[in-house]
Amino acid sequence: MNLTISGHHLEVTPAIREYVQNKLERIIRHFDQVxxxxxxxxxxxxxxxxxxxxxxxxxxxxxxxxxxxxxxxDLYAAIDTLMDKLDRQILKHKQQLKDHSRTSIKRMPEIDGEDAAVA
Structure with a gap:
């Protein structure tokens, strides 16, 4: 994963850089294809x-x-909120990938007439 951290009217200190990297570890733990x-x-x-x-x-x-x-x-509060939002989006994307790979209706076994009446 390539990580680029930039600041506008702000110096990106090593403490801020380390804080962002630690927060991103949670995202990578959920979805490692970043x-x-x-x-x-x-x-x-x-x-x-x-x-x-x-x-x-x-x-x-x-x-x-x-x-x-x-x-x-606060910048740290903004980063925390950012990572929470990103975590939700990553989990949603992961779920969409998982749902997309289900078998299609064409491939499902046929239901007998008696089973269809029960359902």
């Missing part, structure tokens, strides 16, 4: 003082790119 990850951290000059820290992530998995964004007062 190809590329771009994390974008920013401090915005919004009029709302309580929501100035912004975190975004683009995760490229086989056949799909997932995008999640989060805004909070």
């Amino acid at each position: 190809i590329d990850t771009h994390v974008f951290l920013a401090v915005d000059n919004l009029t709302e003082k309580e929501k100035r820290q912004k975190a975004e992530i683009n995760v490229q998995v086989s056949g799909k790119t997932l995008h999640v964004a989060s805004v909070a007062q």
Whole structure:
């Protein structure tokens, strides 16, 4: 997995980098087919003082790119919210892959007339 962490109006310190990497381990534990990850951290000059820290992530998995964004007062809180949202999207994507590989109706065994009346 390629990981890119960049900051806008913000210096990405080793502590922030390590925090993001530790949080991403949870995502990889659920779904290990992650190809590329771009994390974008920013401090915005919004009029709302309580929501100035912004975190975004683009995760490229086989056949799909997932995008999640989060805004909070604290950068670490924004990263936590971001990872929770990403975790839900990864689990949803994993479930869709699993459901997609079920056998089609054509391949299912036929039901007898008596069994059909019971069902």
